[in-house]
Amino acid sequence: MKVLNKRQISLVNCLAQENGWLSTAQAAKFLGISVSTLRRDVDAINDFFADKDNSILCKPGLGMKLDAHRRVSLPVASPDEHVANILKSKRLVGITTDLLTHSPTPLSISFLSEKYFISRSSIVEDLNKIDKWLGSFSLLMIKNHTGTHVEGNDYDIRMALKEIITHSVLCNYQMTDSRIDRFSRVQLIKEFGRENVANCINLIVFIEDELACAISEPYYTNLFSHLLVTIRRMEKGHHIANDRVQTHDNKEWQVALKAIIWLEKRYTFCFPEIEISYIYQYLISSGKHPAQANLPDIGFQDKEAISYAISLTSDLSQSLKYDLISDKALLNSLVMHIKPMLNRLTYRIIIHNPLLDEIKKEFAEVFTAVRNATMKINNYCKHDPPSENEVAYLTVYIQAAIEKVKENKKIILVCSSGVGTSQLLYSRITKAFPDWEIIDIVPGNRLKKTLSEKKCDLIISTIRIEEMMIPVVYVSALFSAKDIIRVTETLFIERNPQEK
Template identity: 80%
Template sequence: MKVLSKRQISLINHLTQESGWLATSQAAKMLNISVSTLRRDVEAINLYFTDKGHSVISKPGLGLKLEANDVVPLPLISGDAQVVNILKNKRLVGIATDLLTHSPTPLSISFLAEKYFISRSSIVEDLIKVEKWLECFSLRMIKNHTGTFIDGNDYDIRMALKEIITHSVLCNYHMTDSRIDRFSRVQLIKEFGKDNVANCINLIAFIEDELTCAISEPYYTNLFSHLLVTIRRLEKRIVCPADEAAPVHDNKEWQIAEKAIAWLEQKYTLRFPQIEINYIYQYLVSSGKHPVHAVHPDRGVQDQEALHYAIKLTSLLSQLLKCDLISDQPLLNALVMHIKPMLNRLAFRIIIHNPLLDEIKKELSPVFLAVRNATMQINNYSKHDPPSEDEIAYLTVYIQAAIEKIKENKKIILVCSSGVGTSQLLYSRITKAFPDWEIIDIVPGSRLKETLAEKKCDLIISTIRIEEMMIPVAYVSALFSAKDIIRVTEALFSKRQTQESEYVK
C-alpha cells in the first residue's frame, strides 16, 4: 500500500500551483529540507502515482514539474493508523473483501451487520476506516439508498483484493516455509471458498509442470492472488471491460497462459475474456523461477536489456561500496536472471512484497542504500519506473552475498620492515578484520620476489614501498587502522576495475 508523508503532499500542492518548472533549490527551501531529501521525496511521490497517470519530472537546470493527465487526487498520509492497521483487523478485511468482490453491486448496512454480528452503527464506523484504505487504490466508496458499493476501474479493484490476499499469506511468512501455509489457507477458504483456493493451487501446479520449473516466492503468492481474484470476480459475473486489444505473443509463456485459461473455463464452465490470457502471461514473464534441472546461463542468449542493467548496476555499486563486483561472473549471471522478470514487473506495474524488507533495511542498511542510489541513477536513463523498496531489498541480498564471498578465501602476503612484534600485531589485526583470509607468509621487501616465485597470492599488504607488481598491493600502517581496512578493500576493487570495459561490450 503506497502512502505519502505530509511533506510529500505539501510538495505536490506546491507543484500543482506552478504553471512551469519549480527550481529544485527553491522547492527544498520551501520545505526546509536538503536537495538530496527532496530527491527521495520525488521518488516516493512517483511511486505513489504509479498506475495513476501522473508523475513529477526532474531535469537538471530546470527543476521539478508535475505532469498530470487528470485531476490529481489527494494522497493518503502514512501516519493514519487506521489505514496502516486495517489489514490486521479480520472484520475490516472481511468487509473490504465483500465490497470489492461484489462491486459494483451495492451491499446494505443491514446485510453486513447481520453477517458480522455487530450493530449498524459499528458497521458505519468500519466503513469509514475501509473507505480511507480504499483511497490508496484510487477507489471511492459510494453510499446511497440502494446500499454501499465501490466505484473504480477493474484493475484498481483487483489490486486492492490482491493486497488483502498477499497480506494474509505473507503476514505468516515466518511461521512456515510452505508457499500457502495451512493457517493462511484456512483464512483464504473462509473468504473465498475451499474449491476456489484448491483450484488456484492446482492450476499453479499445472502451470509449473508446463514451465518445467517451480515459481518461487513472492511470485507464487502474486500469481495465486491474481487467480483467486479473477475467479471471484468472474463468479460474480463481473467482467473487466475489454477496452484495449491485448497483444498476442508467440512464445512458451503465452501458450501456457492460454492453457491456464482453458483449464479455468473447463473447471468453472465460464467464458473468460481474452484479456485474462494477457494478465496471466504478464505474471509468468514477471516471475522468478527455479528450473527443475540446473541451468547455466549462456551469455550469448541472455536478455540484452537485463544484461546491460546488471552491468551498470555492478559498475555503480563497485564504486559506491568500494568493492570489486564487476568481475564476479556468477553474480552477473544471477542478477540477469533476476532483473529480466523485474524489468517486466516494472513495465507491467506488477507489485511484489518482500516479507523481509524491514530486516534487510535494518541489517544490510549500507548495501540497501547503495543499491537504491544505483537504481535511481540507472532510472535516469531508463524507460521503466524506479524499483520499489521491496524490489531493491531483493537486489540487496544478491549484492550482500557477493560482498561476503569476496571476503572469503583470499591468500595474503605481508611485507614488513619492522620487528617481529610489529609484524605479529599487523598479522593479528588483519585476521581480525578479515577472518576468512589466509596470510600465507610474512616477509621483508628483499625476499618478496623469491616468495612470489614459490607461492601464489591474491593481495600483497605492505608497510613499505615496493616495486610495481601485477598483483594488487595495499599500503598500510603497522597499526592497521580503519583507514587501512578501506585501503585494502580498495586495492582488491582496483584489481580488475579495468575489466569493466570488457563487460560493457
C-alpha cells in the same frame, strides 16, 4: 492522513531527478495516463506537500517542475504504518474484502454492523481507515444514500484484493512443501470456498507441468492470489471489459491460453480474452526453476535486462568500492532476475519479500546503494522505480557477490621489526577480513625471496617498499578503520585502472 498512490509517488520521483522543466505531454506519457488525470495527480501531490514547503510548479509552454525547498523523502511503495495496520486487523480485512469483492455494488452500514457485531459508529470509523488504504491503489470509497462502495477500474480492485490475500494470510505463515500451509488454506477456504482454493492449486500444477518448471516463491503466491481473485470477481459477475488483446507467439502465451480453457471446463462462465493476457503477464514476470539443471544462456532478447544489470553493477562498483563489473556469474544471475522484474514493473505486478526488514537491517549499506542505483537507472527508462521488496531481492545478489570477493585472498604482511607489532597487525587483519589467508609475515629485505616462492593477491606493509607488480597497501601497525578502507579501495582500484 494524506497518502500518495504509487503513480503519484512515481511522478514526484521523476520530477526530483529532472534539472529543469518537464513537459506535461512527456510526464503523462511516462506515467501512461491522460493529461487530465495528470493534473488531478499534481493537485493531490501539492495537497500532500502543503505543509512541507514543497510543490509542483506548472507553467503553460514549459510544463512542470518540482520546487523542493526541503529534502523530498517518499516511500517508494508503501502507505504509512498507520494505514498499513489495516492488514493486521481481521475485521478491517473482512470489511475491505467485502467492499472490494462486491464493488461496484454498495453495502449498507447496517449490513456491515450486523455481520461484524459492532456498532454503526465503529463501522464508520473503520470505513475512514479503509478509505485511506484504498487511495494507495487509486481507488475511491463512495458513500451515499444507497450505501458504501469502492469506485475504480477492475484491475486496481484486483490488485487491492491480491494485497489483502498476500498480507493477511499467505505472508504471515511459513510455507510448507505445498507452498500453502494448512492454516492459510483453512483461512482461504473460509473466505473463497474450498472448490476455488483447490482449483487454483491444481491449475498452477497444470501450468508448471506445461512450462516444465516450478514457479518459485514469491511468484507462486502472486499467481495463486491472482487466480483466486479472478474467480471471485467472475463469480460476482464483475467481468473486465474485453478490450483488444495483443497476442504473443511464445510458450507462455500458449500456456496462459490453456489455463483459461482449463478454468472454463470447471466453471459455468466464459472468461474474457483479457484474462489470458493477465495470466501471461504473471508467467513472464515470475522466477522459475527449470527442469534442466543448467541455467539458459542470456541472449540477444535479454538486451534490456543486460543493459540494466551492467548499469547496476557499474554504479555499485563505484559506490561500494568492490569490483562487481567483471563478475560474470553475478551478471548472469542478475539478468535472469531482472528480466522478469522489468516485466513486473511494466505490468504493475507487486511481489513481497518476507526478509525485507532483516535485509534492510543486516545489509543496510548495500541495500541503500542498490536503491539509489535503481533510482538513477529508472530515470532513463520507462519503468517505475522498483519497490523496496524488489530492491531487497537485488541486494541479496550483490551482497553474495561482495562476500565472494572478500573470500580466499592470499596476503603477505611486511613489517619493519618486532614480533609483537606483527602479531597485532596479523590479529587485526584476520578479524577485519576473516576469509583472508595470511601466508607469511616478512621483513622488507626478505620480500622478493618470499614472492619467488609464494603467490599472493595483496601485500600489506607498514614500511615503504619498492614498486611491485602485485598491489601494495600501506597501513599502520594498529590497522585502524581508515586502514581497512584503504585496503578495500586498493583492491577495487587495481581491478578498475580507470579509477586511479
